[in-house]
Amino acid sequence: xxxxxxxNPYLGGVLLGMVLxxxxxxxxxxxxxxxAIKSCIVSAATTVAPxxxxxxxxxxxxxxKHDGHPMKSWLVFQMLGVIVGGFVSGVIAGRLxxxxxxxxxxxxxxxxxxxLTGGILFGWGSQMGRGCTSGSALSGMAVLSLGGFVSMMxxxxxxxxxxxxxxxxxx
Amino acid sequence: MGPLIVNEIITENTNLLFAFLIGIGFGFVLEQSGxxxxxxxxxxxxxxxxxxxxVFFTAAITGxxxxxxxxxxxxxxxxxxxxxxxxxxxxxxxxVIMGAGFIIGGYCPGTSFCGASIGKIDAFVFIAGLFxxxxxxxxxxxxxxxxxxAKDLGDPKVSRLLGISDGLFALLLILVALVMFWAAELAExxxxxxxx
Numbered sequence: 001x002x003x004x005x006x007x008n009p010y011l012g013g014v015l016l017g018m019v020l021x022x023x024x025x026x027x028x029x030x031x032x033x034x035x036a037i038k039s040c041i042v043s044a045a046t047t048v049a050p051x052x053x054x055x056x057x058x059x060x061x062x063x064x065k066h067d068g069h070p071m072k073s074w075l076v077f078q079m080l081g082v083i084v085g086g087f088v089s090g091v092i093a094g095r096l097x098x099x100x101x102x103x104x105x106x107x108x109x110x111x112x113x114x115x116l117t118g119g120i121l122f123g124w125g126s127q128m129g130r131g132c133t134s135g136s137a138l139s140g141m142a143v144l145s146l147g148g149f150v151s152m153m154x155x156x157x158x159x160x161x162x163x164x165x166x167x168x169x170x171x
Numbered sequence: 172m173g174p175l176i177v178n179e180i181i182t183e184n185t186n187l188l189f190a191f192l193i194g195i196g197f198g199f200v201l202e203q204s205g206x207x208x209x210x211x212x213x214x215x216x217x218x219x220x221x222x223x224x225x226v227f228f229t230a231a232i233t234g235x236x237x238x239x240x241x242x243x244x245x246x247x248x249x250x251x252x253x254x255x256x257x258x259x260x261x262x263x264x265x266x267v268i269m270g271a272g273f274i275i276g277g278y279c280p281g282t283s284f285c286g287a288s289i290g291k292i293d294a295f296v297f298i299a300g301l302f303x304x305x306x307x308x309x310x311x312x313x314x315x316x317x318x319x320x321a322k323d324l325g326d327p328k329v330s331r332l333l334g335i336s337d338g339l340f341a342l343l344l345i346l347v348a349l350v351m352f353w354a355a356e357l358a359e360x361x362x363x364x365x366x367x
Contacts, residue, residue, distance in 0.1 A: 009222045010352075012204030013229020019196040020230060021237035025246075026181070026189045028174030029253040030234070031197055033280035034305065041305050058312035074190045079284060081194020086288030088195070089202035098290045101209055115209075115293040118276015119283070119300015120307070122269050126280060127308035128319060129265020131255065133279040134197075136262075138227065140255040142234030144328040144337060147257035154266020159274040163216035166274050170213040171364075 004093040020142055027074055030139020034126035036079035038062065043070040058127075075135075105168050114169060129154075173247035198285055207286040209277030209293060216274060218362040221355035228348040235341055259322035276300065 006012075023031050042062050046053045053059045066073055090096045102111035126132040129151055131140070137155060140148015172178065176186045204226050205211045214220025241247035273279055278286060278297045286294030312319075330340035 006205040006222070007203045009204060009225035010229050012200055012222075013226040014233050015200045016197070016204070016226060016230035017233020017235075017237060019193060019200060020234035021241070022189075022196070023193050024234070024238060024252055025173040025241065026175050026193065027186055028177045028251055031193075031281070033284065034301070037280065037301050037305050041302065041309055045306075045309065056309060056312060057316055058309040072187070074187065077187045077190035078194035078197065081191040081196075082198035082201070082281065082284050083194075083288045084191075085195035085198025085200075086202040086207060086285040087198075089199045090207070090289030093203070095202075095207070095289050098292060100292045101286075102293065103210065111293055112296045115276050115278070115296040116300040116303075118272040118274075118278070119297035120272070120304040121300075122272030122276060122279060122297075123301035123304020123306075124308045125265045125268030125270075125272055125304070126301075127265070127305055128261050128315065129269060130258065130261065132269060132281065133227075133273075134281045136255060136265075138231055138234075141231040142238060143252060143254045144235065144330050144340060145255040145257065146324065146327045146329050146332060147255045147262050149329055150257065150259065150262045151266045151269075154263050155270045155273060155279075158267045158270025159216050160270075162271060162274045167217065169275075170210060170277070171217050171219065 003095045017142075020139065023078075023139075024142070029074070030135065030142060031078065032075045032131060032135030032139065033079060033082070034123070034132040035075040035135055036073070037123065038127065039066075039070045039073045039076050046070065103168065103170055111169070172245070173241065174251055177251045178248075197281070198288060201282060201285040202289060206282040207289050207291060207294075209282075209286065209291070212279075212282060213274065213277050214364075215355075218358035219364040221359055224351060224355050228351060232341075232345055232348055235344070239337060239341060254326040254328065256326045257324040258320065259324060261319045261321065264318065272304075 020031055042059050045059055100108040100111055102108060129136055137148055137152040141152060175181045205222050211220050212223055215223040242249045276297050278294060280301055283294045283297040287298055330337045
């Protein structure tokens, strides 16, 4: 089965912008991804080690803003939707496939080690930066937040600056 | 009228239902645009595929203009829309670490879930990394709490800092984006690649 081509990127951008607008119209906030992971971690920590969680500024900062269960959050439901939406798109386009995607110059194992490393860095950075590419950069820029533009420039600027050193992993 | 939840037009549970539906739209558009492929995402940093730049900036501009028009039509009260706060030190440091994570891991959080949804194993591993990274941040929070809270600038809008109207800033951003789109199209012609 041949996979269908991707849509025009500018059309994709307009559609994504409309999704972002819908999020703001309904909830008064933009999109996000890393926030859902934080909900999971907070939920796990308060369940496994409630005493320690109460003493953690990281967790109390979250629970003060979200009364009720940490998993009953907007971003958790939104991310569940992302998984469904991505899956449906993959089905329609014929792109569902178990695969480790990597440059022919590196092994699958190396790709997975790099993916884990990158994930750890991104996870840590998303908490320090109060949001990731979607929550801080994209959603922040749409509401003209200075922080959104700073995040965007720091993320893409650093990735560009380091690209040369990691070129063998991609091209 | 909007935001619906802030103005209590919908209930909390309806809001969560909308979150799920909006998420479906989010994931669907990301996947349709090719954001489920780490090599396609990384292409923007080598010039062979600038889909990230094109989708990202088109989306930011569309969202921004939509908000301004909705406000103009009286459909949305912009003063009730959340504006991301700016903590300068943590914003820069967090962004730099995220940028490193992007070029090393090939995904960002949203796109990794999108990649995982169509079976990319590297995306699943990246997500595992995200959980570890967020947990590490929480675990060591006292170590970097000061830095996290430093240089609190409140929630300034760029337009206000520049002393221009939101509309004029939007126009300037569109012009900048057009120049970048033009550069992106040139780069893709200059560094062409086979399908990957």
